Amino acid sequence: MNLTIVIFFAIFYLIGTSLSFVPVFGHASPITYNPKPNQIINSKQLLPNDVTITFTESPEPRASSLKVMGPNNELIDNNDLKVLESSKSLSISLDKPKVIPGIYTVNWLVLSKADGHITKGSYAFTLAESGQNQNQNRQPATNASSEYSKNITADNVILNFDISPFKVGQNTFNIQVSYVNGTAVENIRDVFLEFNNPAKNLGPIVDVMDKIEPGKYTSTGSFLSQEGDWEIKTTAQRIGEYDINQLINVNVT
Ligand SMILES: [Cu+2]
Known part of the structure; x- marks a missing residue:
């Protein structure tokens, strides 16, 4: 290979490797959740009033949703989706009187303002029965x-x-x-x-x-x-x- 070709490929290689470090605007992926995935909350008093998810990109609220499903697959939020000041967080309030101990599933769907792509996913958190043992470690199988x-x-x-x-x-x-x-x-x-x-x-x-x-x-x-x-x-x-x-x-x- 002559020197010109070597330099040519070296430049291509450098461009290729540096591209992965350029910040790109993209679809919205969750960064933080409140309550957290798989969190076990000990009492209704400790349960936040809202479910909040912060994303990597700003969601378009008119095309985004949060839905909180209760232990019997009933809707348990107040259908009052809001975008928080940071503009990258979505929040919805819980219908607290409806809340009973059990597992709650949050379904989220977000349209990213940055690239117009839709992403979606789910996660679950648990409201424990009062007095229940809060051991989050692995429970050994009984049989x-x-x-x-x-x-x-x-x-x-x-x-x-x-x-x-x-x-x-x-x-x-x-x-x-x-x-x-x-x-x-x-x-x-x-x-x-x-x-x-x-x-x-x-x-x-x-x-x-x-x-x-x-x-x-x-x-x-x-x-x-x-x-x-x-x-x-x-x-x-x-x-x-x-x-x-x-x-x-x-x-x-
Ligand atoms: Cu995207």
């Missing part, structure tokens, strides 16, 4: 029937998935990814879970799992916020290979 477990084999890879306990509320999700010969799949960047309950219009609730050791991932949260049929999409992003995607359908009672 085998309270667990869900599934093995899926595809393309020389076994995905082992379990939920414990297996019921509406706070659960721990485990994924183990190994080759059929038993060795762990190590070239994984991230493992995601996506929860959808189409019949009740809940979701997508997206979660990034925590790595415990090579091939083993865990996550705890109130993603299964109501009874019914849930679709759980698992995605293991592999470095240099195709993602491992599996759709698991569960019925939660």
Whole structure:
């Protein structure tokens, strides 16, 4: 290669790598939530009056929505969506007299003023029964029937998935990814879970799992916020290979 071509490619390379550091206006993604995802609130007095989500970009309020669904899938907000001063936060007040202990699901849909794209998602928080033990740590399964477990084999890879306990509320999700010969799949960047309950219009609730050791991932949260049929999409992003995607359908009672 002569020098001109080398310089030519070097410039291209520099432009290419620097582009990723240029701030771009884009779609609106949530940054902070109040209440927080999977938060357990000990009493009604501690529950905020509003649900507030702050996004990376300013939402267009006329084309955006927050909906707070109660434990029985009833609407529990006052339908009074407002944009806060920062202009990047949306807020809706809760109909406090309607609030009972249970799991609340927030569905958000936002049109970004910056690029006109629509993004949407869900998350859940819990109002605990008064006097309930507030231990947020993993609850050990009391017996085998309270667990869900599934093995899926595809393309020389076994995905082992379990939920414990297996019921509406706070659960721990485990994924183990190994080759059929038993060795762990190590070239994984991230493992995601996506929860959808189409019949009740809940979701997508997206979660990034925590790595415990090579091939083993865990996550705890109130993603299964109501009874019914849930679709759980698992995605293991592999470095240099195709993602491992599996759709698991569960019925939660
Ligand atoms: Cu966008």
